[in-house]
Amino acid sequence: xxxxxxxxxxxxxxxxxxxxxxxxxxxxxxxxGYEALVRGTSGEGAPEVLSKVAPDQRYRFDQDCxxxxxxxxxxxxxxxxxxxxSINFMPNAVYEPAACLRATLQTAAFCxxxxxSIMFEFTENEEVSDTGHLTNIITEYRRHGFTTAxxxxxxxxxxxxxxxxxxxxxxxxxxxxxxxxxxxxxRRAVLAGIVGMAAELGITLLAxxxxxxxxxxxxxxxxxxxxxxxxxxxPAFEELPEVECGSAAAVIPARGxxx
Numbered sequence: 001x002x003x004x005x006x007x008x009x010x011x012x013x014x015x016x017x018x019x020x021x022x023x024x025x026x027x028x029x030x031x032x033g034y035e036a037l038v039r040g041t042s043g044e045g046a047p048e049v050l051s052k053v054a055p056d057q058r059y060r061f062d063q064d065c066x067x068x069x070x071x072x073x074x075x076x077x078x079x080x081x082x083x084x085x086s087i088n089f090m091p092n093a094v095y096e097p098a099a100c101l102r103a104t105l106q107t108a109a110f111c112x113x114x115x116x117s118i119m120f121e122f123t124e125n126e127e128v129s130d131t132g133h134l135t136n137i138i139t140e141y142r143r144h145g146f147t148t149a150x151x152x153x154x155x156x157x158x159x160x161x162x163x164x165x166x167x168x169x170x171x172x173x174x175x176x177x178x179x180x181x182x183x184x185x186x187r188r189a190v191l192a193g194i195v196g197m198a199a200e201l202g203i204t205l206l207a208x209x210x211x212x213x214x215x216x217x218x219x220x221x222x223x224x225x226x227x228x229x230x231x232x233x234x235p236a237f238e239e240l241p242e243v244e245c246g247s248a249a250a251v252i253p254a255r256g257x258x259x
Contacts, residue, residue: 012057015041016049018069019235020076022243023086023206024227026220031243033084033119034077035228036069037235062090063100067107070118074111076240086119086149097140105144119147121172131165138166149206153177154194167201175209175229182214188222195223 018036025032038046053061066087073085108115120141122134138148149170150162154177173194181187198205207219210229219227233241 012053012061012064014049014052014061016065016068017041017238018065018072019237020072020240021228021235022233022241023084024232024243025225026216026227027225031083032226033086033117034073034240035086035121035235036065036073036088038065038088039235039237043237058090059100063103065089066104070104070107070111070113072238074113076238082117084117084119084147085113086121088121088151090122097137101140101144115145116147119149119170121149121151131162134162135166138168151208154190163197163201167203170204170206170226171198172206172208172228173224178207178209178215178219179211180215182212182218188218191219191222199223 016038017040019039020034020036022034023032024030038049040049066089069085069087077083077085104118105115107113108118141148147170148168149172150168151172152174153171154174171194173191177187177190177194179187181191195205197203204226205224206226206228207215207224208228210216210219210227210231212231216227216231231244233243235241
């Protein structure tokens with residue numbers, strides 16, 4: 001049975017597609033997966049696209065983004081490669097978790113895209129008024145085999161409070177906590193606390209927004225395995241970019257990327 005949001009959702013009047021940015025596994029030395037990032041069809045960034053989505057269009061837009069990301073990834077990902085597709089979602093746009101997953105499940109089945117290769121990210125920057133509802137969403141997603149991730153950790157509304165209520169599979173450390181971390185003892189101290197907490201809770205860490213080799217080396221030495229940022233590759237519109245480490249221009253193979 002469809003929820004009320006599924007029946008009454010308004011279609012957004014904005015054209016969009018997806019860009020893809022790789023997530024690099026520093027231990028395996030290869031790509032672990034790709035994050036799908038919404039873009040306008042003329043290259044407009046996510047803020048500009050989202051500014052054109054009215055409140056009553058949020059549900060339909062969230063659904064359309066999932067479908068578009070899966071359809072594109074199913075065509076772009078090399079056959080037989082073990083890669084994760086990371087999709088952002090808006091918890092406040094989900095009415096009833098099971099019903100609102102219908103389009104996602106149907107698209108994945110039609111495209112032959114494995115559910116175990118999909119990670120859903122929700123951002124700490126979006127204020128969630130009902131954490132019980134968010135817990136129900138995460139529980140339902142995990143029931144289908146999806147990986148869950150908390151994005152922008154350390155920069156949003158809830159902070160550590162979200163981790164008290166539930167634990168996602170992965171935390172993405174916000175770039176504001178890691179920018180110039182090689183020059184900041186305070187940032188390194190905070191990072192050490194996050195690393196220890198994640199280890200206790202069994203949560204994987206990903207550092208996002210890496211822009212320099214110095215940042216990467218400090219974070220890797222601290223025990224971070226997964227990385228994302230311009231130092232590796234900028235997002236590419238409707239294609240998979242080659243991964244570069246600084247000026248090395250070395251293509252990182254995706255083959256056999258571990259979970």
